[in-house]
Amino acid sequence: MKLTLKIWRQKNAKSEGKIVEYPIDGIDGDMSFLEMLDILNDGLINKGDEPVAFDHDCREGICGMCSLFINGEAHGPDRGVTTCQLHMRMFKDGDTIFIEPFRAKAFPVIRDLVVDRSSFDRIQHAGGFISVGTSGNTQDANAIPIPKHDADTAFDVASCIGCGACVASCKNASAMLFVSAKVSQFALLPQGKVEAHDRVLNMVRQMDEEGFGNCTNTGACEVECPKGISLESIARMNREYLVASVK
Amino acid sequence: MAKSALLKSSLAKKYWMALTGLFLCLFLAGHLAGNLQLIFGDALQFNQYAVFMTTNPAVKLLSYVTYISIVFHAIDGILLTIQNRKARPIGYAKENPSANSHWASRNMAILGSLILIFIITHMVNFWAVMHFDENMPLQTTTIDIAGQKQEFYLTTDGGYLPKIQVEQKAVLIKNRTEFFDAAANVKLKDGYKDLHKITFDYFQDAKYGLIATIMYVLAMFVLAFHLLHGFASAFQSLGVNHPKYNGFIRVFGKGFAILVPLLFATIPVYIHFFAK
């Protein structure tokens, strides 16, 4: 496969960036998208150029490190995958591929395609936990039976990998899907209910402070989420927050 | 914490957006029911309805809530839009939004602004005339008396007042609707503001009637798209999302979003093309 890549290059957070075009050849459908970028980078290094910086780590779709806005979609055109699981068979010979960083005020660019998502961490610091010690001297794990449906739903939302695709896809750069996933996980479990109200208020406050946009229910996040987190969790957070605010 | 959160936070803005939006949906339904009298009722019935709507204290209260809702919905929407723009200072070079969301959902601000413009012109054309126009006509009727056609004002007590008395200045019209005996300066009766006539004249105007009708129909398209996203979205914002009921909300919302503007739109079309 022969492709034309249009990649955002930016030296550091302070400098201006621009789209640079790179032709690339010999790409196989079995390669992952990031392996295609590896080949590009190897070529750049051999030519004496600086490689394109992009975040990646586990390359199996679970660490949430990889990002990339590919041809107008977070994690590219495939569904239910991260960029590292996107395979080149999704593209055709001769395609032009735009590769841009996730864009949001709360995700400033560090270099090229690498963005700083520590705003997500700070939201979690504000309340993404259950306040129990780590002594292990808690009650027996089976002391509170949890309905399977609740446990399964809590798991579904807990499978969020914090990649930020929801923010990148949202026309408002809203972080609601991410925040609501964590709020939902704990709100669904009896252990988390105790401090559910404080949690949702604190996490939303931090989310607002970080400069994310507002949710306008377009549903783009749900479609682009590699882990299939549903809008239901946003509604659940809306509910939790409403109750917590009027209490 | 809780109090300020309900005013300032991004979620609270959405609650207000949803609540005002849903209230305006109720208003739309009521307004539609009234307006349909333009097709299914006669002029008197419609004008009587107009009197009721402008004088009943409960309705008045509701109308204030409506005005506030519109203003709040608009301001809140503008605030949200500004914030949302700020949240992404540098945009994408290549976007493919149709891959993951519907056009209407992404353009609520534009749709809303158009609706706001429509509401303003609509109010200038009808509401302002009704409330403030000194030349607001009063409803008249022609009665055949012994082969002679005579024009009478309809009065709110169900009676008639010959138009000729006004023309001959025996009766004066004060405060736009009140008939006064010119000599004695005593109030005789009240007339009906003829909103029905205003409406018919507006859409049947030889010069602008067609354009007005077309613009009105287009505005209803805009409203339909706004509602298509807005109705179900309001429930989501308020946290009502449950697999059991989502289907109903979605279907009802879609039905509402299509049916209400459609019925609204049939009124000017009927008046322009079919009514005499």
Add this chain to the structure above:
Amino acid sequence: MSLDSKIPNGPIADKWTDYKDHINLVNPANKRNLDIIVVGTGLAGGSAAATLAELGYNVKAFCFQDSPRRAHSIAAQGGINAAKNYQGDGDSTFRLFYDTVKGGDYRSREANVYRLAEVSTNIIDQCVAQGVPLAREYGGLLDNRSFGGALVSRTFYAKGQTGQQLLLGAYSAMNRQIGRGKIKMYNRHEMLDLVIVNGKARGIIARNLVTGEIERHSAHAVVVGSGGYGNVFFLSTNAMGSNATAAWKIHKRGAYFANPCYTQIHPTCIPVSGDHQSKLTLMSESLRNDGRIWVPKTLEDAAAIREGKKKPTDLSEAERDYYLERRYPAFGNLVPRDVASRAAKERCDAGFGVNKTGQAVYLDFATAIQRYGNEQAYIKGLHETADAAKIIELGTEVVANKYGNLFQMYEKIIDENPYKTPMMIYPAVHYTMGGTWVDYNLMTTIPGCFSIGESNFSDHGANRLGASALMQGLADGYFVLPYTIGNYLAPDIKLGKIPTDTPEFEAAENNVRQQLEKFINNNGSHSVDYFHKKLGKIMWDKVGMARNAQGLTEAISEIAALREEFHREVRVPGTMDSFNEELAKAMRVADFLELGELFATDALHRNESCGGHFREEYQTPEGEALRDDENFAYVAAWEYKGKPSEAVLHKEELVFDNIKLVQRSYK
């Protein structure tokens, strides 16, 4: 220095309790005066950082990822063992201890393993209290599954994402402490050296990967929880960034490195598809609960499949060789990982491999789909009416519920539907049992420098059982280190802050700076990956699943030569004072190139086969690993002397008081 493992006296079941009863404690007010650096934020580092902060210490935590939540523990799929005996199938602390020692082929330290088994139950309680959504049954109680190498169901899980959920649990505990200011988090930082002051670990030199700044950080103790060194093979199931740098730097500063040759090759990974491959994807071992592994019985069929002339579904039952069930009737497809991996290699080497490269075997769910289908048909009252297609549909549903995410992952990568045609799998490097030598306190041979989780060597012997890595990481971090480190720190309470403007920090920083400068100014001709791939190939071919003296000897000299070439010829673009991934990679690969040689040296010296270390010269007539307990029942701890080839071997003899050494049998 002689190796003192500091194992407490007394009966094995009482050692840990006795130890805890008699250690020195630091009172809460004094803990505030003590700083601890934790490098790595996976299950071990993350849980340790959270717990130490909660106890009151000032913790500085470092990770090279952009968030602690991304540490590679997150990729663990299958589950976590704990001797809860919720299933009532005869599990106990002793049995978990026994299984782990046996699974490790009798090369682990009894006391450590017993302690691990002992605290395993606390882990589950802790995680549930933290809101980790472990799988539950309809009655609302926790579910268990069985795993390789055990005859009981003691594995707790959260679908195929157990590691993720447990890590997010530890991350949430960290968040709580970060929010309270008790942990200071340093994301996108890499530890590049350990600073020793007066013989004790007192700080680290770290590089900020965003700005390139070289920073000095001091503390009263340094904890390394930086994971394993599987990426020495280039291709492994580790994350791209997983590295041995922190562990190797402390080794170079005096921490002994134990049993580097013990590497776990995981049997169920997606096979390599071509040269472009950057990493290997693991499929949870839990698949072996229901999947049956086979290759064609005849070489002709195997060749026909490789050439695409036949499909696996064309072969009848009689034409298939379910080789694990044939060789190990008792455990069948659930033999431990090393056994399953070697068996696959044996079949592929013999010419029975089934993909283009000849390096793959089948993992088939047809039988399971059929079995579950019948079961469901019976439950739904359809067993009299359902046709074959309906049964398959029902069975597919069950399998999809259990393994859906794995099947989807497979399909995305290979582009074949695993519900219809058997999956192809092949072993891949997955976990390293070897690591920094630590005593019972988890302290390395450098006082004040601790090593936890995969980066130490202690609990898994020569082979790790499935679902035990998560258990060990969390046990070390939550429940073991917080006690033992207090014992070490007790005398330091009046020491005050450790200054960083001392000659020791100066020297360490200069050392780091020089290495970085050298790479940046080295106008070589090849990228870092070029060398890393070459190293990986040597390792896989000669130090991989099966090793022999000749290959290892060759590997040692080849790696040494490659290392020299690397330092001469590597090209690192960019600058030191910016985000520069190539530079970070160069530093890591430089360490792998040293570690690889020590790895091969260790493999060559160990003239026996045990667990993940299989020497072709030492096998039973049936091809099973042949241990030499008389001569090799020891931990090989290597001391750095300037070059890997000059490393000095120290032995910690392993004493087995509670378990009788026998040849492992899973027949």
